[in-house]
Amino acid sequence: MTWLNLDGKVAIVTGGACGIGKACSEGLAEVGCSVVVADVDGPGAEKTAASLKDRFGGEHVSTTTDVTSKASVVAMVQTTLEAFGQIDILVNNAGILIPRLLVDPAGREELTEQIWDKMVAINQKGYVLCAQAATRVMIKSRRGGVIINMTSESGLEGSQGQSVYAATKAAIYSLTRSWAKELGEHNIRVVGIAPGIVEATALRSEEYERAVAYTRGITVEQFREKYEQVSIPLGRSGKLSEVANVVCFLASDRAGYIHGTVLNVSGGKSRA
Ligand SMILES: NC(=O)c1ccc[n+]([C@@H]2O[C@H](COP(=O)([O-])OP(=O)(O)OC[C@H]3O[C@@H](n4cnc5c(N)ncnc54)[C@H](O)[C@@H]3O)[C@@H](O)[C@H]2O)c1
Structure with a gap:
């Protein structure tokens, strides 16, 4: 038995094909979980799931999942049950960021209804649909479970040119607290992580850097410099594996009394 004792647990990671989600999939596979890599990028999810098997052994599967579609999320849960018969951990991670100004007098990068709808659909509705579908299974199984919501320290800080993104992330703080109040009696812990x-x-992406630099009235080069030099007390940006390590800890019984709260993984940057 390992210290985390996660061997044999079944974890779904949304947005697991790349970035933080991929790192979480790797971390969970490394500590013995069977991972369901769920992503709208089906081939990417398949590639990540295959790499988990190669690197860590065990059984892992992928699903092409659009978290904004209830039917797609229900299919994700079905795939998980067919493959492994249970769900112990949900990492609600799939998210997007499209920088836009509330008002852009030049008319170049102004928030539109379509962009609002898209970001809220993935960053908020997606979290709700996945948590709802996974929780149904966890309650029915009477095995308890853990829901880990990936938010962002910008959710409390606010962010210039990224107000809608920050607002969707703030909503995740609130959902985390409310779900904790609802699900504690079922032994389902709900926690958030704010990288x-x-x-x-x-x-x-380049498109992201171009848009966010514009919304802050600086060049892409200045944005990159400022981004790198921003005052992080630890003096460096975080590693994806450092976020994944926290996911593994929170998913385990070692974190058995952590519930309804959000942990910053920000090198001390956040004021929250
Ligand atoms: N990268 C950061 O600096 C940072 C900081 C704080 C929080 N976060 C949060 O971490 C999470 C992951 O971000 P990332 O940086 O790894 O992003 P990423 O773009 O590298 O990965 C996001 C993944 O989500 C998938 N995805 C997008 N829309 C989807 C949908 N509708 N259904 C299913 N999957 C979908 C993408 O295909 C991709 O694989 C997000 O919630 C983000 O807000 C990121």
């Missing part, structure tokens, strides 16, 4: 600035992922 700060971490190693670049697909989220930090």
Whole structure:
């Protein structure tokens, strides 16, 4: 038995094909979980699941899942039950960031209804649909479980040019607290993780950097410099594995009394 004792647990990781989700999938597979890599990028999810088998052994599967679609989320849960017969851990992680100004007098990067709808659908509705579908199974099984919601320290801080993203992340703090109040009696723990600035992922694309630099009135080069030099008390950005390590700890019984709260993994950057 290992210290975390997660061997044989079944974990679903949404947005598990790349970035933080991939790192979480790897971390959970390394400590003995069977991982369901769920992502709208089906081939990416398949590749990640295959790499888990190669690197860590065990059984892992992928599903092409759009977290904004109830039917797709129900199919994700079905795939998990067919493969492993249970769900112990849900990592609600799939999220997107499209920088936009509330009002752009130049008319270039202004928030539209479509962008609002898209970000809220993935970053909020997606979390609700996945938590609801997984919780149904956890309650029915009477085995308890853990839901880990990936939010962001920008959810409490706010973020220039990223107000909708930050608002969707703030909602996740609230959902985490409320679900904890609802699900504690079923022995289902609900916790959030708020990463700060971490190693670049697909989220930090050229398009993202161009748009966010524009919304802050600086060049992409200045944004990159400022981004790297921003005052992080630990003096460096976080590793994806450092987020994954916290996921593994929170998923385990070692974190058995951590419930209804959000942990910063931000090198001390956040004021929250
Ligand atoms: N990267 C950061 O600096 C950072 C900081 C704080 C919080 N976060 C949060 O971490 C999470 C992961 O971010 P990341 O940086 O790894 O991003 P990423 O873009 O690298 O990965 C996101 C994954 O989600 C998937 N995805 C997108 N839409 C989906 C949908 N509708 N259904 C299913 N999957 C979908 C993508 O295909 C991708 O694999 C997000 O919730 C993000 O808000 C990231």
